[in-house]
Amino acid sequence: MRVVPIIVFSLIAGTAADVFDRRKLMLITQVGGTLVASTLAALAFAGVHVVWPIYLLAAVGASVGAFDPPARHALMPMLVPRSELPNAINLNTVMVQAALGHRPRVCRSHQSPSAASDGRTSLTRCRSSPSWSRSR
Helix, strand or coil, X not given: CCHHHHHHHHHHHHHHHHHCCHHHHHHHHHHHHHHHHHHHHHHHHHCCCCCHHHHHHHHHHHHHHCCHHHXXXXXXXXXXXXXXXXXXXXXXXXXXXXXXXXXXXXXXXXXXXXXXXXXXXXXXXXXXXXXXXXXX
């Protein structure tokens, strides 16, 4: 569900990052993502039991999120001197990979002892659903 909007909007997002002010574009995407997350939280707290708003919010969130990476990547050369650009890109890559690499460890620490016995299944379950949504 999230792949289709990203594929559709990726070319438009790259063009938008070149044409419009990148800082404003990133601000708009962050505000849009916050609105999507807030709406999803409001639906969850309201006890809505239908699925279509979740799919709609996932599509809107992916559409908004498609505009952020091109603007963020195009903004990097404007923030860092040319001689330091390779180091800045490497540091950014390390930070992203470190954040993604710690996700399984955090998920495993929130699981019950019975779920931790099957490492492969519990890791798959952890990636497919947030740890806060499971009953403890």
